[in-house]
Amino acid sequence: MLSVCFSLIGLPLWAANDSHPRRGLKKALIWVVIFNLFYVFLLRVVVPRLG
Amino acid sequence: MTGSRAAPWLQFVRVALARHRRTAVACALVMIAAAVATRWVRPPIYRAGAELCVLEPTTVHRLANPFAAVPSQTQAVYGLSEELTSRDRLVAYVKGTGLIDQWFLNRPAPLKLKDQLLALVRGPMPEKDVLEGLVATLEKKLQVTVDGDHVFVAVEWNTADGAYNLVRAVVAAIHEHRETHEVEALEQAATSLEEQLAGVRAEMKSGVETIVLEYARARAEHRLAQIEGHEQQFLRDQTRAAELLVRSEEKRISAQVMRRTNAMRFVMLRKPSLPRVPVEADGWLALTLLALGAAGAGLAGALTLAFASGRVLSGAQLEYHLGVKVYGALRGGDVELADSARRLPPGLAVALPLAAVTGICWAVWPPAPFFTLLPLIAAAGLWAVWKLPLKWPLLVLLVLAVTLDDPSDRPYVHLWSSPLYEPGHFFFTNVAWFTGFELCLLALAALMLVRRVLTAKTRWPIDPVGYGGPRVLRLALFLSAATVLGLIVLGIARGGNFREALWQFRSLLFMPLTATLALYAFDFPSDLKLVVRVLAFGSVVKTLLGAYFMLAIAKPRGLDPAHTTGHNDTMIFVMAASVALLLVWERPRWKHVAVALVWLAMVFVAMVFNDRRIAYVDLAFVALVVFSISPRHAAKRFVIRAAVVMTPVMLLYGAAGWNSRGGSLFKPVAKVRSIIAPAEETEEESSNIERDIENFNILRSWQRHMFIGQGFGSAFDQVLPSNDFSQSNFGHIGHNSVLWLMWIGGTLGFTGVLLYLAVAAFALGRTLKVTTDWRERVALLSAVAIFVTYLMQAFGDMGMLSIQFVFFVSVGVAIVGRLSVRKGVMRAAAIAPSRNLFGAEGTAAAPPSAV
Known part of the structure; x- marks a missing residue:
């Protein structure tokens, strides 16, 4: 739950602090996508190895 | 509406x-004629x-079989209603009461005529179709x-004998219910x-x-x-x-x-009896409704003609079209009146059928006033939707969403049907797909869409400034819809069932x-x-209904229901x-503190009655997020100081109450x-385990398709067996919607569907x-x-499948987008002037720094 809130609310709110609006929006969208892919990587690779 | 506006x-x-008095009289007469006919x-x-x-x-059960569990009272009627109205039963009632033989004789005259005409074309109706027709009718009438x-x-x-025989057949089926279910x-x-037992005995015999x-062998071989080993196995088998x-x-x-006590279980409080007279509305009520319907049809006819004629009759019309105040009355000449009477404006084509339909409704549903006036109300509603800004019908839908009971959400645990239950059937259950x-x-x-096409070139569009908020947000919403559609195609291509998919994607597509x-x-x-105001109204209605249910219905019966209104009302x-x-x-002003205290007290009562743990988690998360994004203003400083002072006290309170059982002091x-x-062997722990199994x-x-997903229409695998698999619609729906x-x-679909939330959060x-x-x-x-709250509810309890959340999130997106x-x-796509019914507003320009 925290991951979802962080990804969809927290990251865009953080990116909104960027001084340039267009760069901030790009940053928000890219980070959301990267975070979701990283989440899958964690589930697929890291969590099974932790047992 | 204020007096000056009205x-x-x-x-x-x-x-x-x-x-248009002659048209009004004609419409009233048409209504009455249609009603009588x-x-x-x-x-x-x-x-x-x-x-x-x-x-x-229960006494007989205890005496006859002291070691077996006694059947409970609820077990006796469990599933009875569904069983008695099942299709198999309905077919049995129709066949058992000989309705097929009497079918043609008891048909109303117009339907008899229709049957005869159809028989000329297709030949006589087969018995199978007659049976299907009767079963479909009985399904509605029983x-x-x-x-x-x-x-x-x-x-x-439609016949006294038919009604009587059908009730007798149902009562007989109630008596058979136990025989066919529990005894079998x-x-x-x-x-x-x-x-x-026979298998074990065979094994014992083989062992011996x-x-x-x-x-014998041992004796022979000394x-x-x-x-x-055989001896121990024999003892175990024994x-x-x-x-x-x-x-x-x-x-x-x-x-x-x-079987023996079956007859003792039923006490017939009201025996089936042959009805002597048909059901009719109360004489005075029927006449009043007829008069009301005729007056309404006349008024609707005159107004329709006045609008359709395109003539200016009053100052209100001028104000509407010009947007300026008109003083004094308008005067029309005789020539104008004669002209309008001679022409047959297209308004008559609407007014007369409307009057006829009103009359038919009076005759078909005589005891229900709402249905008599339904065509007039519907016509007025359609006119209002066409003429008023779109926010008004949307607000009406929002009011309905926050007040009506959702029958699929088990409101009041099905112990009570509130007045808002029946209208909820139309709004929350399938009408036509x-x-x-x-x-x-x-x-x-x-x-x-029509307004965007028609009013794009007009000077005074009905709806407000701007066409749908920021461009980026609209693109993200379009992406969400496109992703859902793509996942539907993908799911069906992978062998998914469209009917199941419909229940899965509808809320996500409507968002x-x-x-x-x-x-x-x-x-x-x-x-x-x-x-x-809509939110306040909804919370007051739900609180009052919830309180009434708990205090007047559940408590007097000694019941402690799991929730009051519904899950989604959280x-x-x-x-x-x-x-x-x-x-x-x-x-932070005293006035606001007072308002908040009153409102919180009321909502807190509703939350306690509704007893949804997730509501408190929602509030805690909202508080955390709001706290972290707010600047260090007076209220935030006060909260920080209070938290520092209260932390030791709260820790001590929490530690003291952690293992407490009962008592209101440590309830929080x-x-x-x-x-x-959750403590072991509690309902909460059991619920959490079931959710863990489902997750x-x-x-x-x-894990099969982590990036592009399974698509809609399929059920997830039951790798570990779950006790409440039916609650997830047998794997088609997950409690954890995320x-x-x-x-x-998959990850890509998830991102595509919910990316608009990220864009909205950025804009916010x-x-x-x-x-x-x-x-x-x-x-x-x-x-x-x-x-x-939406994400929390999605994570905790099917939040992505509720239409109430669709309305709330849409309003949230609109607040962020518009502001x-x-x-x-943010930059809007297009700018246009706006005007409401009684005046005009200015235009807004997109600043150069917007995204």
């Missing part, structure tokens, strides 16, 4: 009636009923209701146990033979017999056989007791549509007050509490514990920085609260 419209109505050809309706009380003779231990049966039929189940269980053989024998006998005895809400939203979306509508229709901050209470707290957070601690670490199953299913959507859409973050007005800040923080454009943070 006066011009009243003047218009008066003049319209005066100008329909009444003449309509078949009579006979109503028959019965009432039974089902009492389980009602079996179970209230506690009382069973009510009611049938409405017990006997099957006993037979199964006896088969197991092996032992005897071993003894050695000791090796029978220890114990098992005794246990099976006892259990099978218990089942046989229970079945016998049930879609629910009433969804159909209304589709109609409003079509209207929005971008409704958000686009809200962005188009609302103009924030001017519409903020309206939305807050959002209403959480949002009401959030707005109350945000008022104080952004504008117990609630927190039930969420974080595990979804996770394992997701995980469920990841399985459906930037808008919040430049917003100083406390009302606008409260609105923006309320939008944060909506998004967080971000107004503050110059």
Whole structure:
């Protein structure tokens, strides 16, 4: 739950602090996508190895 | 509407009636004629009923079978209503009462004529089709209701004999219910146990033979017999056989007791009797309704003609078209009146059929006033939707969403039907592929498209400034809809079932549509007050109904229901509490503190009655997010100081109450514990385990297609068996909607469907920085609260499948979208002037720094 809130609310709110609006929006969208892919990587690779 | 606003419209109505009095009289006469004609050809309706009380003779059970569990009272009527109205039963009633033979004789005259005409073309109707028709009619006309231990049966039929025989058939079926279900189940269980017993006995016999053989061999070979393993197995089999024998006998005895006591269980409170007279409306009520309908049809006819003629009759019309105040009355000459009377405007083509339909409705549904006036109300509603800004119908839908009961959400645990239950059937259950809400939203979306095409070039469009909020947000909403459509295609291509897919994707597909509508229709901050009033109204209605249910219905019966209103109403209470707290957070004044205290007290009562743990978690998360994104203003400083001072006290209180059982002092601690670490063997722990099993199953299913997902229409694998698999619609729906959507859409689909939330959060973050007005800040923080609550509910309890959440999130998106454009943070696609019914507003320009 925290991951979802962080990804969809927290990251865009953080990116909104960027001084340039267009760069901030790009940053928000890219980070959301990267975070979701990283989440899958964690589930697929890291969590099974932790047992 | 204030008096000064209503006066011009009243003047218009008066003049319209005066100008078109002959049309008004004609419409009233047509209504009455249609009513009388329909009444003449309509078949009579006979109503028959019965009432039974089902009492389980527990003493007999205890005496006859002391070691078996006594059937409970609820078990006796469990599933009775569904069983008695099942298709197989309906077919049995129709065949058993000989309705097929009497079918043609009892048909109303117009339908007989239709049958004869069809017979000329297709030949006589086959018996199978007659049966299907009768079953479909009976399905609508038969009602079996179970209230506690009382069973009510009611049938409405076009013959007295038919109604009476049908009720008798249903009562007979109630008596058979136990025989066909519980007794058969017990006997099957006993037979199964006896088969197991026979198997064990065969094994014992084989074991004995092996032992005897071993003894013979040992004697022949002069050695000791090796029978220890066989001996132990024989003893185990013996114990098992005794246990099976006892259990099978218990089942046989229970079945016998049930069969013998079946007749004792039913107390006939009201026997079925042959109805003597058909059902008719009360004479005075029917006449009053007829007069009301005729007056309404006349008025509607005069107004329709006045609008359709295109003539200016009153100052209100001029004000509407010119947008300026008109003083004094308008005067029309005789020539004008004669002209309008000679022409037959197209308005008559609407007015006369409307009057006829009103008359038919009076005759078809005489006892229900609502249905008599339904065509007139519907016509007025359609006219209003066409003429008024889109925000009004959208607000009406929002009011309905926050007040009506959702029948699929088990409101009041099905112990009570509130007055808002029946209308909820239309809005929350399938009408024609879609629910009433969804159909209304589709109609409003079509209207929005028409207006965008028709009013784009006009000087005075009906809806507010701008075309649908920021461009980026609209693109993200479009992406969401496109992703859902793509996942539907993908799911069906992978062998998914479209019917199941429909239940899975409908709310996700309607989210971008409704958000686009809200962005188009609302103009924030001017519409903020309206939305807050709707929320306040919804929370008050739900609180009052919940309190009434608990105090007047559940408590007197000694019941402690799991929830009151419904699961999805949690959002209403959480949002009401959030707005109350945000008022104080952004504008800490005594007036706001007083308002918040009153509102919070009311909502807190509703939350306690509704007993949803997730509501408290929602509030905690909202508080955390709002706290972290707010600047260090007075309220935040106060909260930080209070937290520092109170932390030791709260820790001590939590530690003292952690292991407390019962007692109201530590109830909040117990609630927190039930969420974080539920005690063993409690309902909460059992619920959490079931959710963990379901999440595990979804996770394992997701591993097949982690990036592009499974698509809609399939069920997740039941890797670990779950006790409440039926609650997830047998794997088609997950309680954890976030995980469920990841399985459906994979990471890419999940991101595509919900990316609009990220864009809205980004716009919100930037808008919040430049917003100083406390009302606008409260609105923006309320939008944060909506998004967080939506995600929490999605994570906790199927939040992505509820239409109420669709409305709330859409309003949140509209608040952020509109305010971000107004503050110059985001760029809108197009700018247009706007005007409401009584005046004009200015235009807004997109600033150069917007995204």
